[in-house]
Amino acid sequence: MTYTEQKEREHRFALALRMGLPIFFLSAVTLSALFTQTYTTFTSLIILSIALLGVMVYFIFYLIYQSSQENITETITHTFTPEYFFRLFSKVLSKNTQTLVLITVENLWSINERYGVKNGDTALRNTVMKLDQFFHDKKIEKLPICRFKGGDFLLFLPGEKEKYSSLIELLLSKYQHHVENEIEIRLEAVILDSRLSDNVDLLVSRLYELHNDRISSEKEEFYSINQLENEIIEALDEKRFSIGFWPVCCETHPIYDTTVKLIDSQGRFIHQSRYIPVLNRLNKMRLLESDVLKTIAALCDERERDFIVTISSVTLRNPHFFEHAMTLFERFPLARNKMTLMFEEKEYCHQLERFVHQISHYRRAGYKIALDRLGGYHTTLLYLKELEVDIVRFDPLYTRHIKEAGYQNIIQGLNLSAHLCGAKTWISMIEDEYTDNLVQSLKINYRQGNYLGRILTMDQI
Numbered sequence: 001m002t003y004t005e006q007k008e009r010e011h012r013f014a015l016a017l018r019m020g021l022p023i024f025f026l027s028a029v030t031l032s033a034l035f036t037q038t039y040t041t042f043t044s045l046i047i048l049s050i051a052l053l054g055v056m057v058y059f060i061f062y063l064i065y066q067s068s069q070e071n072i073t074e075t076i077t078h079t080f081t082p083e084y085f086f087r088l089f090s091k092v093l094s095k096n097t098q099t100l101v102l103i104t105v106e107n108l109w110s111i112n113e114r115y116g117v118k119n120g121d122t123a124l125r126n127t128v129m130k131l132d133q134f135f136h137d138k139k140i141e142k143l144p145i146c147r148f149k150g151g152d153f154l155l156f157l158p159g160e161k162e163k164y165s166s167l168i169e170l171l172l173s174k175y176q177h178h179v180e181n182e183i184e185i186r187l188e189a190v191i192l193d194s195r196l197s198d199n200v201d202l203l204v205s206r207l208y209e210l211h212n213d214r215i216s217s218e219k220e221e222f223y224s225i226n227q228l229e230n231e232i233i234e235a236l237d238e239k240r241f242s243i244g245f246w247p248v249c250c251e252t253h254p255i256y257d258t259t260v261k262l263i264d265s266q267g268r269f270i271h272q273s274r275y276i277p278v279l280n281r282l283n284k285m286r287l288l289e290s291d292v293l294k295t296i297a298a299l300c301d302e303r304e305r306d307f308i309v310t311i312s313s314v315t316l317r318n319p320h321f322f323e324h325a326m327t328l329f330e331r332f333p334l335a336r337n338k339m340t341l342m343f344e345e346k347e348y349c350h351q352l353e354r355f356v357h358q359i360s361h362y363r364r365a366g367y368k369i370a371l372d373r374l375g376g377y378h379t380t381l382l383y384l385k386e387l388e389v390d391i392v393r394f395d396p397l398y399t400r401h402i403k404e405a406g407y408q409n410i411i412q413g414l415n416l417s418a419h420l421c422g423a424k425t426w427i428s429m430i431e432d433e434y435t436d437n438l439v440q441s442l443k444i445n446y447r448q449g450n451y452l453g454r455i456l457t458m459d460q461i
Contacts, residue, residue: 002132003142004080008073076121077128077147082154085146086200089156093200099161099193101168102207103131105151106186115183124151126180127187131155134171154204161193197225209277229282232275235262236284239291242269245307245461247453248426248446253304256461257428257448260292260310286315290324293339297328299458300335307338308370308391313345316362317355326365336366340391344372345379352386359387370426375414384421391446392423399429399449402438411442 072084080088092098105111105127112120128145131153135143145155157164168189175187190210197203202225223231235241240263245256262270279285289311296307315321329336341362349355359369368390374380376395384392394411401407411427418425430436430449439447 002078002128004073004145005078007080008078011072074147077124077153079128079153080144080146082146082148085144085154088144090200092156092158093194093198096158097160097194099157099159099164099191100203100207101155101157101164101189101191102148102204102211103127103153103155103171103187103189104211105153106188107184108151111183111185119181119183123180123183123185127175127185128153130175130178131171134174138167148204154207159193160195161191164191195224199226202226202229205277205281209273212277213273228270228274229278231264232262232270232278233282233284235264235270235275236279236288240264241288241292243292243295243458244455245458246448246455248308248448249452250447251306253306255306255308255446256456257308258292258296258310259455260288262288285312286318286321289315290321293325294328296339297332297335299461300332300338302334305338305461306340306368308340308342310372311341311343313343313349316341316343317349317358322358322361325362325367329366337368339366340368340370342370342372342391342393344377345383346377348379348382356387359389363388363390371423374418374425375410381414381417384418384423389421389423391426392418393426393428394444396429399427399435402435408438408442411444415442415444 072080074081089098089100105124108120108123111123124147128147131145132143135141140157143155145153148154168191172187172189175185178185178187188211190207192203192206192210194203196206206225242261242263244259244261246259248255248257259272261272262275264270275288276285279288289309293309293311296309299307311321325341363369369387370391370393371380371383371387371389372393373395374384374392375398380392383389394414398407398411402411415425424445426446426448427439427444428448430439430447430451432451435449436447436451
């Protein structure tokens with residue numbers, strides 16, 4: 001029996017006592033009053049008995065109703081409900097530092113799709129049992145864990161995260177890829193502690209950001225989550241950002257890919273992995289991308305040089321950004337045909353006809369369009385046949401494995417497909433001469449990497 005199930009039984013017992021004792025007390029008082037009176041008539045006995053029965057029935061129904069309202073565990077995995085879990089977490093959070101852990105069954109969707117929802121529920125229950133047993137073996141006998149949503153479980157442990165980092169690594173080494181009843185189950189885990197913030201919602205949001213980024217950002221933990229959010233908002237309001245320009249080879253004139261970092265109040269850089277999730281959560285990403293596009297447009301002059309600006313797909317479809325982009329050429333006419341808007345998207349846009357119409361407007365106005373992550377996201381390949389695009393960039397995975405024959409074969413196929421669709425191709429992360437020569441032999445149009453040129457500042461270009 002897991003700790004959450006034990007806690008549920010204790011809660012049910014306490015609830016039954018809390019609701020049942022008044023009934024027994026009322027019954028005892030009523031019967032005592034009846035039988036200790038000198039004169040007790042049959043009529044008064046019936047009246048009091050009916051009243052007592054009515055009160056008892058009322059309490060029984062109230063007990064049933066209140067029992068359903070006071071569930072502290074959910075029915076599938078018998079882990080705490082999020083409401084009860086966060087109530088417990090908030091209580092201990094006020095006393096000392098707590099470590100919050102997110103453990104995710106990564107392939108729950110595919111399990112439900114292939115084996116059915118019942119087997120998916122079984123996989124979740126087995127996962128909880130394994131987690132409880134694992135921590136019990138490590139002398140953590142009372143494991144507060146809740147099923148937050150889907151295949152995501154939250155648990156908290158007393159103390160700072162450094163105390164449990166190796167423990168979580170051991171958990172993943174044991175159960176990250178395991179098979180249960182011939183069903184493969186994949187687990188992922190991220191960890192942080194309450195030194196970053198005392199706001200539970202912000203801690204959970206940051207856990208999901210870490211889970212989605214799959215990177216370690218400890219070197220950038222200069223401030224708490226609350227301070228980070230304030231720094232990002234302040235940098236956005238004051239337009240404090242730095243643009244790096246990475247040369248892209250080879251064309252008759254220079255082409256620069258751009259990368260953007262915010263600057264905090266101390267002059268330190270805030271990386272994209274930190275500010276993008278925050279701006280997305282606050283719905284302010286469009287404001288930054290609009291400012292960046294305006295800054296790039298102002299750089300365009302009579303010289304022949306192009307700039308590639310990464311814009312999120314949501315911003316690209318935003319009517320306010322669309323209007324902003326259309327009016328930029330009125331202020332900066334020399335920027336026309338010198339800026340490329342590049343985007344990536346994991347999920348296919350359902351309003352494709354409208355998106356196609358918007359892309360054609362961007363191109364007619366004087367923008368070029370680029371797609372990112374060819375070969376990485378299937379959406380990029382789908383868009384390639386639906387949208388008019390000028391450039392498509394390969395997923396970095398192919399550069400890392402470009403010396404392998406299988407990857408070279410796929411690159412040649414994708415490269416030919418892109419060319420037949422009217423788009424030029426681009427590959428990044430070229431770090432040595434061999435890779436550069438190999439890419440040239442594959443007839444890819446554009447090449448980029450530290451071997452061909454380092455990132456430049458605005459002054460250097």
